[in-house]
Amino acid sequence: MDYFPIFLLVASLMAAFSIYLIYLVKRGLNGVGFLLILYLSGSMVVMFASLSVFFSTPSPTTEAIALASNSAYMIFGLIPILFTLNRKINARKWYTVLLFSISMAISEALMGQTFLSIESGHLGNPLLGVENYWYFGVMLSEMAFTLVYSLRRGLDRTLRNYLLVALPLMGISPVIFSNNLNFITDSIWLNASLMIVATILIYETLYRDRLKRNQETMTSLEMMIVFSLMMGGIFVYYLYGSWYLFDFSMIAGMTWFIYRAIQGPSSVKGNYIRDAKWTFTFILLTFVMEWLMGGVLDFATGTLSPGVQGFLSSLSMGFVNPATDFGLGAIFDFISIFGTITGSIWFLIMMGTEMGMLALFRIGQVRLKENKVRLALMVSAYAIYTIYLPSFSPIASKIPFIPYMWSMGLGTLGPVSTQYLVPGIIGTYVFSAILSFLFGSRQICSVTCTAPTMYQGTFYDSLKVFNRTSKLGRKTLSSRIRPWYKVIAIVVWTSLLGFAVISYLDQINVLNIQIFGNDPTVFLYSFYFNFLWYVVFISIPFMGSYACVTQGWCSWGTFNQLFGGLGLFRLKVKDPDLCVKCETKACAEACPVGNTDLPGNFIKKGEFKSMRCVGIGDCAEACPHDNITFYDVRSWIRGKLKRT
Structure with a gap:
């Protein structure tokens, strides 16, 4: 039987009825009227929940359950309304609007589940109702109406921009046609691209309003939570083949969208350059979203193999039993998983796009030609030096042998072997020392390293205020080299040189020392630059900006700073x-x-x-x-x- 006309009619009626309820709520209906709207939205939830059960296993028992549940709701759901008929009440509060938004999102999912039950005769997981175009058709129509009507009645500019970006981002979903692999891949790429645009918008919005006492900090954080859930859902799909977490993110995203469009911006305000804890939470959550996105793009391009075992077999340093060596294996596995994605080319491309755009925005704000040229060189160096040359250029395979291409320390691109030692490693240090002597360490720390691109965009540049306000940041003020700076730098260099000697002796068959199957310098590089550097970066609100320079964490930086x-x-x-x-x-x-x-x-x-x-x-x-x-x-x- 062709159910399409019936589904189309039901979905259209559902969309029209839901839009009318949203219209009434947005008009400001209060008191008993709002309770009646809650009652009607709840009735849709109960109706579709019971229908999905009935159509999955049609029988007199399920029919009786469906009739009983709907009848019970119709009777007992009216009790709160009857008790308030002659009273003046303020029923429209934030939690009742949130309840209404949740019921809207869940009713659409249960509608999709009902359609699935009719077609397949199976109930399955209720979240499966999200995985069809019927759900998204109704959802998008409701969200679009809510946004347009909210714009007509006046909407906060920041929230308006957020919702305008969120609407297409949530509408282009890989689960609309979850059985079509090409559609899934294409929608993931488009989804990731829109999310990058949205992240840049959030950064720029916060930066633009940085001088205001209060900003939409909570609204920004809420949006980033939705993004993290979405990327986490796709990541889980590649690991386990399940869309359930992504389905949940769609319901949560729709709930947030309708709630914010009706209720307006969050009443919880703040300012990111004054609130270190909020800023740390925001940066951490943004990084989690970006890490997950990097992993998703790695899966989509075949850099990582799908499935848990495929993922573990694709790790750059491998995977061992977490219980190995009294738990040290768990630490190694965490660093291996973490560093595989942060060191991947697609993570660097994604981060470079976001941070590079912030840096380009800043070029228009600086007035000195020297600074404009340096910022332009910095963005270009990231694109050419970090992305193109080592991964896409014709000389990519020869990079380890070219001085100045072997960046950021001994053993970056492999073990310290005789074939790389000259001119690759030694040539790099000699060449870089000469450049730093002539031009200062800015040639690395302000141009060609990945760090300046991440630190010097509009939003992240403004975080230098934490150099003065954070407890640890204040201890790094002035150009005087502190004793603990020297200790950190000595520890970093001692470990680097020690591991380099072991690596070299391994290569000439004098020793055979490895770290869980990895060359010592390769492991150390991954630990310092694919893990520890990001910990330092995320901790800007507590450590201050450019901690790699001010605290001696970066061996490559201290080397060039010395010659500079x-x-x-x-x-x-x-x-x-x-x-x-x-x-x-x-x-x-x-x-x-x-x-x-x-x-x-x-x-x-x-x-x-x-x-x-x-x-x-x-x-x-x-x-x-x-x-x-x-x-x-x-x-x-x-x-x-x-x-x-």
């Missing part, structure tokens, strides 16, 4: 007297690595030189007198030519 400090690069001022008269001392406030002693050095010496200065240039940008200039080998050559 020994070399030509420094900041100079045209007139030290202007610094004496300057009332703002804005240069110290703007420095993203917390060099608060900039003004004092400018006044006493007319320049500032420190290995902690990585030449970002925010101080020159902030100077109200346009007094700060950059000095490196270019300036040195100009001076020689001028004297000549």
Whole structure:
């Protein structure tokens, strides 16, 4: 039997009835009228729940259960309304609107479940009702009406933008045709692209309103929770072949959408540059969503194999029994799982797209040509140096042998073997030391490393305020090298060199020491740069910005900072007297690595030189007198030519 016309009629009536209820609620209906709407929305839930049971196993018993449940609801559901007929009550509160939104979302899912029961004769999991185009057709029509009607009646600008992005994102779902693999893959890519756009929008919205005392912080967090659930649902599908978590995310997302469109923005406000705990939670949740998205894209491109065993067999460092070596295996497995995705090319592409766009937005905000050029080079370096050359270029297989391509420490692209030692590893360090001596460590820490792209976009650049407000960040202020900085740097370098020696001796068959089957330097690289670096990055609200520079966590950074400090690069001022008269001392406030002693050095010496200065240039940008200039080998050559 062709059920399509019947399903179309029922879905259309369902959509029309639901839209009418939403219309009444949005108009501001209160008191007994709102309770009646709750009653009607609940009746749809009970009706479709009982019908799905009946059609899955038609019998006199299920028919009686369906009739009894609907009759009971019709009678007992009216009791609260009858008790309030002659009373003035404020029935429309946030929790009653939330209850109404939940009933709308669940009733659509149960409608889909009823259709499934009619076609298949099986009940299955109630969340299966989400996995069909009938559910999404009704859901999107209700959400679209709610949004359009809310816009006509006036809607907060931030919430409006969020909902405008969320509507197509939730509507393009891989479970609409869950049996079509091509549709699933295409919708996942489109879904991920829209989510990247939405994430950039959230970042920019928060940044734009950073000077306001109150922002839509809770609304932003709610949206990120929905995104994380969606990506988590797709990730679970690739692991277990089940869409249930994603189905739940659709119901949760629709509930949130209708609730916020009716109720308006959250009453819980805040400001991200003043609330370290909220900011940490937001960054952590964003990273979880991005990590899951990176994994999903890895599955979609075949980088990771589907299924739990396929996933574990695809890990870059492998998987061992978590109980191995008194639990050390569990730590190794966690780092292996974590680092496999953070080190994957699609995670880097996704992160680069988000952070690169924030950096491009910032180019339009800076005024100095030097800073515009550096930011443009920084974004270009990420695209070329981090993404294209090592993964897509014709020379990708030769990267380990090319100086300066073997980045971020010994053993990055493999073990310390004789074939890589010269010119790959040694050539990289020599070449990079020369560049840092001539141009300062900015050539790495402000241009070619992945860190500056992530730190210097609009939103993340504004987090440098935590250098002054966080407990640990305050301890890194000024250019003075603290004792604990030296301890961290020594520990990092000792471990790096020690593991490099072991790796080299392994390669020449003197030793045979591995870490759960992995070369020591490969494991250490994954630990430092695919795991620990992200921990430091997420902890900006507590550790301050650019902790890799201010606290010595990055071996590659400290190496280049050392030669940068020994070399030509420094900041100079045209007139030290202007610094004496300057009332703002804005240069110290703007420095993203917390060099608060900039003004004092400018006044006493007319320049500032420190290995902690990585030449970002925010101080020159902030100077109200346009007094700060950059000095490196270019300036040195100009001076020689001028004297000549």
